[in-house]
Amino acid sequence: MPSPSSPSRRFIAGPLIERQLRRLTQHKYNACGSSLLEIVMQPLWRRLLCLVPMRAAPNALTLTGLAFNASSAGLMLWLCPDARQNPPAWLCLYAAAALFSYQTLDALDGKQARRTGTASPLGELFDHGCDAANTLLLCLCVCIAAGFGEEPHLLLFMIGAAQTVFYAAHWLGYNSGRLQFGLVDVTEAQAAAMAVFLATAFAGVGVWDLQPAAGLPWLRVRHCLPISTVLASAPLVCRLTVSVATPGGLSVAGSGRLGPGLAWLALSLLSAAAAGAAVSTGALHRHPCLLAFALGAPAVKTCQRLIIAQMTRSSIRTLDLCLVWPALLAVGIGVGHWWLGLTEGQVGWGVSVAAAADCAVYSGRVCRQIAAYLGVQVLRIS
Template identity: 35%
Template sequence: MTDQNLWYSPDAKKEAPRWACGLCGFGLFVYQSLDAIDGKQARRTGTANPLGELFDHGCDSISTVFVALSACIAVQLGYYPGWMFFQCFCAMTLFYCAHWQTYVSGTLRFGRIDVTEAQYTIMAILLLSTIFGPSIWSTKIPGLDMEVKLIPIGVACAVALLLAQANVSIIFTGGVGKNGSTVAGTSVLSPVIPFSMVLVPAFIIYQKSPQHVYEEHPALYILAFGLVAAKVTNRLVVAHMTKSEMDYMDWSLLGPTMLFLNQYFNTFVKEHYILWLCMLWVVVDLLRYCYQICTEICEYLRVELFRIPYPGGPQRFFPAVVTVPTEKNGKSEKKIHLSDGEDVVPLLQNEEHS
């Protein structure tokens, strides 16, 4: 449903219809509600397994991009391209850091103010845009030379700093592996490299573009790089589930590389065309990766992807499955992960399927 906002305001400057903002907010509410109860439903039906967790976090990694974009469009943040870039990539970075600290500590932690509260805040923003129209956020604050939209931006920055500090403190405290390493026995700083290969090129291409490709097409630009970040995050989730080392290179990085090389050779081709080509490549590569991962996990665990076993039928046995703790507001819970034994999905440790 977020696509409605992207369709009517791809530059985040045009005023999206109120009904589009309302539909987007309703879709986010439904998504958040289902995301909160999927674990209970899986345990109730006896289908809790690593595939479900990969689906959960995989969908979250993609929705993070769309939700951040929808919030920016709802307040017409395209008039502040730098802030829009910061807000969207900050959301992707925080999501990646949450799984980075999980890879280090072995425990997925949620604070008192975290992703759920952020989603409800965005719902409130979309609701206000539905009632009063997106232009309400461009109203000047009496006595101050600033627009109303800068208030949620400032609050978001403050919360982001607090969340980042919490994740970084856990990462630098040391991991649960040997000599303070990650669950895979690797350096606690190793996951910073794959994500830096997404974030740094995105910023450089944005700053150096002679044709202002980001300012002219911000939604497309953020979508392209956001899906690359989503795939890298999914690979980090898989690395944690299998307790294996995470590769630095990824085929999805070929898309940003095309943009970088085109700039290096004095924009031989219009950057807008290369950006669309990058987007197409990233989508195809992400779909291919998801299909291969899900197929091999299903074959290994002997489960079906979108079907629930008939009640009373033979019980499924999931080898190489263990429970790993999670924390929400200091309360311990359990999550299902693949174990670190010899029985792991072949694809997940095969470097050529990055």
């Protein structure tokens, strides 16, 4: 990567201002802690790194892994659009293999960057940005494999909780300047998702309807997933609460620590309004996965905006274009059927496409802008 004074440094217009780009060049990756499974998996990842060609760009590894998961999510949504069907065993096995591929390639990209001497802030941003998108896609796959379409409110909760945990982890990094990994973290969550896929592949989706406790007739095996999500995220929530509540505490931007919370709160309130409209009209029961994606895509962009704010040591704006999409979804579902003559499915598809395009265009513009400023290429080794 060129030095800050390199003549190849070039500013082009985009979402970031030049001050943010200058600060980005000063960013150093800072993380602490290792999860239990990560310690076990590291020897395997080091061995697999030897199989990666030296000419392979680290970001290309990350994007390839995301493409695997996106393909499994697309197939799941195509064959099980309302998460109430029994997904084919081959598809569940493919989803498990795709997730393992993503996990492996995501672990190798940083090692490949150091191995080839191409480590840069763009690589870290690209990695975490893909993680934000993968959180939504993976949660949709898990919810379909576990038959959450029977309880669509829990499907929304699962996706919202997973994205909130992801956001909270980076909010804590925004406050402290360092990402903190716990004993139970991303690697364990991905392993649990693989277990869900394998269970459905060999036992069928009906296994998630079983009652694990005779004295609790309302409890189903699938309920263990949201319960375990809440329990596993409790330590992170406690650390974040202490960080935000510390008197006089400042973020990496030198400002207060509540800024990311306001951005997430604004999105959450609008998403709750859209979810309420979907529940009251029955649209959530008829189109659970479609509406979950429409609400999850704006959250992906908000997570990416926080990651950029952390790496550029700048504040995150509360207002953003992504807030328009849940608002449109709420209005479209509530009155679109008689005001605009649109069906719930048409509203859901329209908002989903618009929100995904907004996120993709934003990500592409940021990557192009940073690559030009650093004098590097996004998917190739210069």
